[in-house]
Each structure stands twice: as C-alpha cells, then as structure tokens.
Amino acid sequence: MRILLLLLSILLEVDCLRVLRDPVTLSFSNQRNRDFKNQFSISDSPYQWSTEWLANVPVDHFAFANNDTFKLRYFINTKSYEEGGPIFFYTGNEGALEGFALNTGFMWDIAPEFKAAVVFAEHRYYGETWPYPKSLSYNDTRYLGYLSSEQALADFALLIDHLKQNRIPGAANSPVIVFGGSYGGMLSAWMRIKYPHIVHGAIAASAPVFWFFDSGVKEDVYDEIVTRAFVTEGCNFKAIEKAWVGLDNLAQTEEGRAYLNSLFKLEKTRQLQTPGDVNIIKNCVHDVFDTMAMVNYPYESNFMAPLPGWPVAAACKSLSVVAKSDKEAAEGLHAAVNLYYNYTGKAEILCTDPDAALGENNLWPYQVYFR
Known part of the structure; x- marks a missing residue:
C-alpha cells in the first residue's frame, strides 16, 4: 500500500500544473469529446x-x-x-x-x-x-x-x-x-x-467541503483512495513501476518517442519531441487513474466515458504482470489508459491538451487556487 502511494506521489512530479478536476470536465480530454453538444x-x-x-x-x-x-x-x-x-x-x-x-x-x-x-x-x-x-x-x-x-x-x-x-x-x-x-x-x-x-x-x-489548503485534511488523501481502489482490484506495483520507467527510457531516443506517439495515438500538436515531453503521457495516465477510481461502478456506465463494469479491475488486467521490456511495459500502461479513452474502439487520436480538449475547464485552475 505504501509502495503504491509512493508511485502516485511520483506521478504527481510532472512539469505541467495538475489540478484535480470534477468527473464531467475531466472526461473531455478525449478527441471524441471535443464537441460537447454532439457528445x-x-x-x-x-x-x-x-x-x-x-x-x-x-x-x-x-x-x-x-x-x-x-x-x-x-x-x-x-x-x-x-x-x-x-x-x-x-x-x-x-x-x-x-x-x-x-x-x-x-x-x-x-x-x-x-x-x-x-x-x-x-x-x-x-x-x-x-x-x-x-x-x-x-x-x-x-x-x-x-x-x-x-x-x-x-x-x-x-x-x-x-x-x-x-x-x-x-x-x-x-x-x-x-x-x-x-x-x-x-x-x-x-x-x-x-x-x-x-x-x-x-x-x-462526494462533496469534499473541508478539503482546503491548511484545513487539516491530508493533501494526498485522494491518492490514498485511488491507491486502495487499484490495489484491491489486482494491480501489481512492480508492473506499474516498470511501465513508468519504460516511458522514461523510451522517451530518451527519437525512435522511442516515435513509438510512444504511435502507441498512444497522440494528436500532432502534442506529440513527444523531447525527453521531457514524456510528461504529456504521464499527466494523462495519472488523470485516468484518478478518474477510473471515481467511476468504478459494478455495471457499464457512460457518465464520463463508455466504460465496462468494474473498470479498475479491467485496467489492472494489463498491469498485473511485470513486463520483460520497455515497450511491453508501455503497451500494458497504454492498454489501461485506452480502456478509459477508447473502450468503444472509435477514437482515432488521443488529445492530451487540457486547454484544447477541456473547453469547459479553462477557468477551473484559477477557481481552485484563487477563489
């Protein structure tokens, strides 16, 4: 439990500002959800x-x-x-x-x-x-x-x-x-x-009415909840750790970045160009983990995205065994992410740019931090 909590803390250490969002707004990170009224x-x-x-x-x-x-x-x-x-x-x-x-x-x-x-x-x-x-x-x-x-x-x-x-x-x-x-x-x-x-x-x-800075509520309390959900459903910490390291290793080379761009089907404006760009994928993965824990219903749902019943357990199937190579590890992580973003198999690309894809979410970081 503590080991996976460490992983979640590592997931937080990315270059881009990460703000915990509500389910509905978070769900628009997908290319297929860009036009809200059509969705x-x-x-x-x-x-x-x-x-x-x-x-x-x-x-x-x-x-x-x-x-x-x-x-x-x-x-x-x-x-x-x-x-x-x-x-x-x-x-x-x-x-x-x-x-x-x-x-x-x-x-x-x-x-x-x-x-x-x-x-x-x-x-x-x-x-x-x-x-x-x-x-x-x-x-x-x-x-x-x-x-x-x-x-x-x-x-x-x-x-x-x-x-x-x-x-x-x-x-x-x-x-x-x-x-x-x-x-x-x-x-x-x-x-x-x-x-x-x-x-x-x-x-x-699910109203965190007391979750404010300096309120006495632990800042990582939600990560503890996410950790519990994934551990309970069979995720292997070593498999996730291997995938995380695999992302970093692949991002070091032009060939590896091209592989990740293709594997995750990143849109052209957000493809990995430098080793540090791997945080684009890391942010995406962390958001997916956060989100699937929120909607881990025992039945199929379509609240944030089309998902099977018990989606966390379904995601953990690809993260239950330690991979033998960086590419195999990245593929396992992608399978877990893809379950959320593309369960229907209809999405052609993955949009990871919050400003472009989360049209209704642009002002939420301001509201969280300043209001």
Whole structure:
C-alpha cells in the first residue's frame, strides 16, 4: 500500500500544473469529446427538459461598483410537478450543464414520487453562462474576478426566487431541495448553510467541503483512495513501476518517442519531441487513474466515458504482470489508459491538451487556487 502511494506521489512530479478536476470536465480530454453538444444529445436521453434563461442576473451581488448583468442558463422539467410540490434544484458544477442533467438520474427518478419540478442551474463562467465574453474573461482579472462560489450561490438563490414567484405555478411555498456532486455537492451544502430560508435540504454527494489548503485534511488523501481502489482490484506495483520507467527510457531516443506517439495515438500538436515531453503521457495516465477510481461502478456506465463494469479491475488486467521490456511495459500502461479513452474502439487520436480538449475547464485552475 505504501509502495503504491509512493508511485502516485511520483506521478504527481510532472512539469505541467495538475489540478484535480470534477468527473464531467475531466472526461473531455478525449478527441471524441471535443464537441460537447454532439457528445450529449437530449434527443437520445430518457431525461427531457426545456432550456430557459434568467435575465438581469447581477455580475456582482455584493457591491455597487459594477452594475453589469448577464443571462443565466437553466434546464427545467415540470412534467411530474403538482402545485405545492418540491423543487429539485441541481447546483451546477464547473462545466456545461448537459453532462450533469444527463447523468444525475437520481433526481429524475424520484421526481414523480415526490411530484417535484426538476431544475438544473448552470454555474457562471462555464457552459453557455458567461457574464463577459470568453476572450475578456480568460485574459483580464477585472472580468475573471467575478468567478467565485459566493457569486454562483447568489445566482442560484436569485433563480430559485424567480422559479417560485414567476416560473412554476403554485410554487411560492414549495420546499427546495438542492442536489450536487463533487464541487456541485460542495455548492449544495454551502447553499443550505448560507441560504437556509431558501433551501430546505441538500443532498451533497462526494462533496469534499473541508478539503482546503491548511484545513487539516491530508493533501494526498485522494491518492490514498485511488491507491486502495487499484490495489484491491489486482494491480501489481512492480508492473506499474516498470511501465513508468519504460516511458522514461523510451522517451530518451527519437525512435522511442516515435513509438510512444504511435502507441498512444497522440494528436500532432502534442506529440513527444523531447525527453521531457514524456510528461504529456504521464499527466494523462495519472488523470485516468484518478478518474477510473471515481467511476468504478459494478455495471457499464457512460457518465464520463463508455466504460465496462468494474473498470479498475479491467485496467489492472494489463498491469498485473511485470513486463520483460520497455515497450511491453508501455503497451500494458497504454492498454489501461485506452480502456478509459477508447473502450468503444472509435477514437482515432488521443488529445492530451487540457486547454484544447477541456473547453469547459479553462477557468477551473484559477477557481481552485484563487477563489
């Protein structure tokens, strides 16, 4: 256990800034997921909604120096709602709203039983909810500074008031239950704490509400969880260590880099050109390990990517025996990664550039470190 934890700490020692992301945003590292709207089609889903916008949302809810406003996107379904019934409200994460609406089945499944309206609210600066143009938001802190959890919670409170007073008939006294997962779960918990007069209850799944710098929570606590998942499912530390060393060895030569570029099917803009570029693959591998531990469901799923049941166990099949050569070791590691990125066999290339592939994730590192 401690040995594999050491490996995970080694995985962290790469040149590129690594920020732990939420499942939905992390899943867009694949070329096939670049076009979000094509990836998530409401017409193919059992869950249906109408898309609406709340106008005149203040950019700054807490001061008077900025009077700018914007439109906030939300999804709503009142098919099961009966007058006075509850409002199930999803507090949107750091990504476009479609992925959350399509993969939060619990809300949809229990709505008929409770005669509830279902609402998904988009987080400012993600998806299609932008107070300012992206070009300004990415490059100027005067605009980026309004990206914060506090401002997002105030957005949601304003939307709830609109829903109860104007949008949903007979909902003036309806109880509101907020839902969320990961960062969205943190928002749900904080929503209940900060706005108890608006929110009657919160269901916060996998919400690390106390995981802050200098909070007393170990920084590597998530790596411990990932380690436990992979050790339990049969991964061999020596096999992974051999693969890690194999990557470094192959990256030392032009022939070896060409082999890795071909094996991992790296897109042209992110192919290995120097020995240090091997960190492109290492970052990718670490993200895959993190992610598969999150979605290690016992059944096939399509939340972050099409995956078999117990995907960690499936990945460990290629990492259970120590390889005899660097190439064989790299192939075992690739097989584990490819299970996540290309389980369907339809992906032609692997995109490892977060800025290019994770279009909804560009501002997440800023929010994590500064907000």
